[in-house]
Each structure stands twice: as C-alpha cells, then as structure tokens.
Amino acid sequence: MRQRDPSKRFTKQEKSWIFYDWANSVYATNIMAVIFPIYYASMAGDLGSKWWGIGVSVASLVGALIAPTLGALADFKGNKKKLLFAFILIGALSTAVLAFVSDWKWMLIGYVISHIGFSGSCVFYDSFLPDVTTDERMDRVSGWGYAAGYIGGSTIPFVISIAVMLLRNYDPIAMKFAILIVTVWWLVFSIPILKNVKQTHYVETPPSELAKHAMSNLWDTMKRCVSNKGLFIYLIAYFLYIDGVGAVISLATNYGATLGLGTTGMIFALLVTQLVAAPCAILFSKLSGKFGAIKMIISAIIMYFIICGVGFFMGRLVEPYQLDYVSAARTSIAVQGVAFDNKEDEKAWSSLTVDLVEDTRDVLSEADRAAAFDEVVADYIRQAGDATAVNYVFTSDASRQTAVAALTNIGADLDVYAADTAKQEAYNGARTTATTLFWVLAALVGTVQGGIQALSRSYYGKLVPQSRSAEYFGFYDVFGKFATVIGPLLYSMFYFLTDRASVGILSLLILFGGGGILLIAGRKELSKTEKEMRAANAVMEAEEA
Template sequence: MLKSFSLQEKSWIMYDWANSAYSIIISSVILPLFYKSITTGVGIAPNLADSYWGYATSAATLAIAVFAPILGTIGDYPKWKMRLFKSFFLIGVVATAALSFTDDWRLLLAFYMLTTIGFSGANIFYDAFLVDVATEDRMDRVSTYGFAMGYIGGSTIPFVLSILLIMFGEKIGIPRTTAIKASFLFTAFWWIVFTIPMLRNVKQRYFVPASEHIIHDSFARLFQTLHQIRSHKKMFLFLIAYFFYIDGLNTIIHMAAVFGDSIGVVSDVLMIAVLVIPILSFPFTILYGVLAKRFGSKKMILVGIVIYLFACLLAFRMTTAVEFWILAALVATSQGGIQALSRSYFAKLVPKENANEYFGFYNILGKFAAIMGPALYALTSQLTGDSRNGLASISILFIIGGVLMLRTEDN
C-alpha cells in the first residue's frame, strides 16, 4: 500500500500506526472500562464516574492547550521540532506504562491525564511535520493514509490482541485484571517500536533562523502570527469552525465507552462493538481522501459533520447494544476522514517555515475544544441524571462548526 510514498512520507505515516494503539486502548475503550469497573466497585454512581472522567479529560487538555502556541513557535527553530516531539512522546509512553501498576481510580485518572498531555503534545509537532514530508499536492493523500494505517494497524491489531487476552486469559490462568494491565504495557511497547522510523527518517526541512533569545523572540513571533491569522479570513473562519466540530468529534471518541457502559451495554460486547470503528475507518478514511481530490476537502469535511450530527441525535434515544453498534458504524465512516482532511486543509494554508507556529494554534483550538465538549457532556449528564442527554448535547457543537465551515472559501 505504501510503495508510492517516499521514505519520509512512510515514516511519518507509521507514527499514526504507532500512536493509534493509545487512542483506542487508553483513550477510548479498555482504560475507560477498567476505570468504570473500579469506580463501580467503590460505590460511585455511573453518571458521576462519567463526570469525573470528563473533567479529567478537560483538565489534561487545558494543560497542554495553554502551552501549545509557544511550544509550536519554539518548534519552528532548527532541530527544536524533533526535540519537543521526543519529549512529549516520552511523557506519553512512560505514563501509559505506569497505568499498569495501580488499582486506585484517582491514580488512574492522574496517569491518564499525563498520557493525554504526552499524546497531545507530540501530535502538535507530528502534524506540523506534514509540511516537511509532503508537497502541497500530496498532503491530502499522505494525511488520509496516515489515519487509515493507524486504524487498520495501530488500532485494530493491538486492540484485538488485548481483548482476546482479556476475554479468554482466565482459561490459561491469567486473571482479567492482569490481562487489562498487560494491555497498557503492550500499548506503550507498540507506541515506542513503531515510532522508531519517525525518529530516524523524518527531518525538519522548513524553519526560521536560529535566535539567541528563543523565548523572547518566540513570544514576539507568537503575537505577530496571531495578528496574521486574524487578518487571514479563510484561515480564521476555518480555525473557529474546527474548534467546534473537532470538539464534538473528540468528545465522542473519549466518552463512547463510558457512555455505552452507562446505558447498560455489557463490557465485552462494548469492546467488540468498538472494534468496528477502526476496521471500518480504514477504507472510509482512504475514501475521504479520494473524494476530496474530486469534490474538495471542504465538502468532505461537511459530509462528516452531518454524519456525526446524526449520530448524536441517534444516541439520544439509544437503549440497546444493537443501537450502539449502529452508532459505532456511523462514527467509523467519518472519524478518520474529518481529522485527516482538517489537518491537510490547514497545512495548505500555512507558510511552511512557520508551520509549527501555526499548528500550535491549530492544536490549541483542538485542545481547548476538547475541554468544552467533555465538560458539556459531564455537566449535562450530572444535571439530568442521564448520559444520553450528555451525548445529545454535543450536537450543538457540530451545528455551529458546520455553519462556520460553510462560510469558508472552497479549497
């Protein structure tokens, strides 16, 4: 599949393969379900446990969001992009491994917050490396293949191995809790091994001249970039639209497992149902890239927004495992496509030598958005006593994002 890509493009794509194991095992399914089983064991109400998870997600994303723009600006200097990428990557894998050594729900939330900071921080610089590895006419293709490979390999293979061990491990003498913790260690190992091509082969081609006063000059450039973004109507409107619709998407990713548990879906059934997402996402993400070449990135992003809006409305009346399977299938059709095309759409708008700086703002909007969505879900669930209302409330984010996206110029 990757024969037509250069060595740097393939190495960049493989990082999606590497960190997607984290996305499904830690962020989306196994850790959330393990957390819910522990909170249930100590008598915490399901909707309250959901709220704690939502607040932890919001707090972690706030921590990285506050520093994203200045980190991105520093990353534009020679060699700093890879240095910062490595630092956050190490935070993420160490905290992921640490999840295997506790049964306390508070410590689980603390380590989960650190993994979120590491994962999200590394992605600032990973996304920005797209301008270094691909020309503008190849960005949509490289970006969508990155997400696609992440889904079929990074998400599916380690997740299948993990749920097989969890579901059948007791037959060979491995307790369920031990199997769950082993999946966290396996995730850290997978993340490390498949990041090696990225570390060895991807180089920073575009950068601003080195400075003797990095911090001072970085803040000066940061304010200048903010002014440029505000004066660039197309970029400004897209970033605001992205702020809302990616918030809705990230909330569904982070809250799907705890939502399914709260409406009574059995955990084993839930894990199998969620497996549908990466399997289906693989061909649909590639399809989004193909269709974007014909119809444009903007139209395909809007298609994904409409599908997610429908999924939110479906969740409002959801009561059975079958309906959860339908929701998972809907999410799968557009999850990778929206994210990949948003990344490449923005990459085409930014000056290459300042890519980190601009992607710092891109990521801060994504991270600040990830604060609002889970908090909205958590607050609505807590006030109404029903997690269905929490997920349904996320629909407003897709509506606002879609309306703003319609106002941007076609790309």
C-alpha cells in the same frame, strides 16, 4: 529542498511520517477510547464516570495551553524532532504507570499526564506534514496516515489486548497488559519518524535568542490567525466540530458502560469502527480531490448529527429502567428515617447511601440481580458495622448498629424489587436493542471519523506558511484541545443536571451545528486564503531552491 514527486509512490519521509500514526494510534484506542475507560469505570463506579469527562477536559486544557509555545520553539532549526521525542517519552512512560495504580483518583491523574504527552507529540507530528510532502499530495498522505493508524496501530494491539482480556475474563492482569502494550508499541514504532523525517522548513535564530524570538513569533502568529479572515473562520469552525468528534471518541465506551451495556460487545463494536475507518479515511482523501475538502468535512458533520440522534435514542431506551430503580432505592433509604446526633455520622450515612445506590445500579443488568444486590448490600453492611472501616466512619457502636439495621431493611426492599421479573425482562429487552444500536453507531462513526480528522489536518496545512508550520499547528492544537475541553464538560454538565447521559450526548449537536454553519457561510473566504497561501509557499520554495 524536497523535490516534487509526481508518482503515486510514497517517499521514505512520507512513509516514516505515516508510520507514526501506526505507532501512536494504539493510545487513542486502548487508553482514550475503549479499554482504559472501561477499566476506569469499573474501578470508579458512577461517581468516577461523572468525573471522567472532567479529567478529559483538564488534560485537553493543559495540552492546549502549552501547545502554542511548544510550536513556536519547534519551528526553529533542529528543535521539532527533539520536542517530538521528549513528548513521546512523557506520553509512553506515564501510560505505563497507569498499569501500576488502582485508586481511581490516581488513575485519572496518570491519564491526564499521559494525555498531555500524547497530544504534545501530535502537535509536532502534524507540523511535520508540510516538511515531508507537497500541497498536492497532502490530503492523500494525511488520509493514509489515519488509515495506517486504524489498520495497524489501533487494530493489531487492540485485538491482542481483547484476546488476553477474554482469556483471563477481564481480570486486572489482563487490563494491565492492555495498558502496557500501548507503551511498548508506541515506543518501538516511533523509531522510523525519529530516524528518517527531517525538518526541511524552519526559522533560523541564534540559540541565545531562542526564547525571545519564540515569544515574538508566537504573538505574530496569534495576530495573523485573527486578522486572516479565512484562517480565523476555519479555526473557529474546527474548534466546534472537532470537539464533537473528540467527545464521541472519548465518551463512547463510558456512555455504553453507564447504560449497562456489556463490555465484550462494546469492545468488538469499536473494533468495527477501526476496520471501517481505515478504508473510509482513504476514500475521503480521494473524494476530496473531486469535491473539495470542505464539502467532505461538511458531509461528515451531517453524519455526526445522525450519530448523536441514534445515541440519544439508545440512551432513552435504557435510562427509564435505571431511573426507576434509583427512585425505588432512594425511597427505601428515606423510609428508614435514619437520623444521627452528630454531623460526622450524618456525613458517613449520606456518603454510604449515595455509593450504595450507584453500586447497586451498576449490577442492575446482572442475570441474577437479586444475588448481585445481596452481595453489594452485604459488603456495605460489613463496612458500616466495622469500627476500623476507613470509607464510612461512624463515631459509636450505636451509630453503627443503626446503619446496619437500616441497610438490612434496604436489602430486603431491593430483593422485592429484583423479584419483579416483568421489569427485568423489559430492561433486558431495552439493553439488547441498545447494544444493537451501539454496533450501528460504531459502524457509522467509522465511516467519517478518520476522514474528518485527516482532511481537517491536511486542509489546515494548506492555509499556513510552511516555514512556521509547527507554530501554526500549535494554534491548531489549541483550538482542537480547547474544543475537547468543552465537549466532555457539556456531556458531564447535562448528565449531572438531568441524571440522563443521553441528554449529554444530544448536547454535542450544538458543536457540530455551529462548526457546519461556519464552514458553509465562510466558503469564499476559505477559498481565498487557500489560494493566497499556495502562492506564498511557491515563492518561498523558489527562494529556497
């Protein structure tokens, strides 16, 4: 039975719990948010960037589906820490594998597996919160957890990774180092939670009946989540607004890369996010004591409305120039009037020209884009004329000659486009403004990202029974992970439909708006549930004593 600690000092268990945010936050920064998405985008091009949102959704979906069952198993005596350790290993080791594959499809598969390990470990980590602290200290401990993640876990290995990448000019070895440091950091700094934190609240059951009782408790918890009006309102609201938060995190650098913003500038801007987020997470936990957690969460949602609006405007500055180029390139391709006698050649030509447009658009922001265009086109001419090529396979020498001749003419047209200095200057000006706005967005996100995550976790911890925290946090994770299925899918869907990434960013307002409205409308029910659970947990603690 833990004792209430009226002092401001953290207990050994609280410190060890907080330190796990220090351990695993490097995954969120290097793999989910910044470095790996940029590395992936450089390997996959525009097509892979569109699939990125789908890959994130798949990872979140699988993690969400297994979370409730894992939570139900973890609530039984002695299971929580074992499962935490298992998922730390899955996440950390599969992350290391990402450094040794180069095909974007395998990179995406590896990311999905590592993300499942990361998200699974977070279920057990979050559910340890009621085991290590009291309701009165929960907001503070949760806030300091996120702050530790931003101060240490995100910032220190992130800065080391940036330094190595700058020194090596973003070569593959530097990117692989930035991935491998995640595995080492995560494993080493997970030792305190595995050594010092104990599962003080649990459900007793014979090992032979573990699966039976887990399924029974899972069903019971599901019914309680639905029948308890306050808890249900909170979970649906959380489902909506945390989706937007997760989408902003996972799509930020991919969005910037799609707009042609510089890699170095984006990385340093997101470092600003980490530095701003650490004190703001602590500030949010303090302000929640004065204004209440729900009001602070709503204020963060309002800020995310502003963030999405600025992000949309940033995209609208750059996209007209990109779309103008895509239109010119497609017109040049159409003018060639290329036709083949068989479907195999038609398919090869269609695939080649789609990739050509995407790859030349990616170098549109180069200082000497005429030379960059020539380099890309020359590579495609080489592949089209190579009888042993594997990417674009034409069936005869005549077909290859036709493709090469058409590509040569397209290259000449692109040189004419590149020679329009007025367009290039206007595009560069738009990119400069968009880059400045990206820095502004990074700072704005930092003011609310840690706070909304920390308060969402600690407030939920006050709405659930302590002895079944893992089970309930399993459902919490379901709602969070299913939310991050919808956000990236919304982004990708609107991007595919409109060919404008900015419209995908704007679609996230649907989620923030829905979550905010539910929290405002359900304030009375939320307050009622919080009071009832505080009384129930007090009775349980008295019985344990």
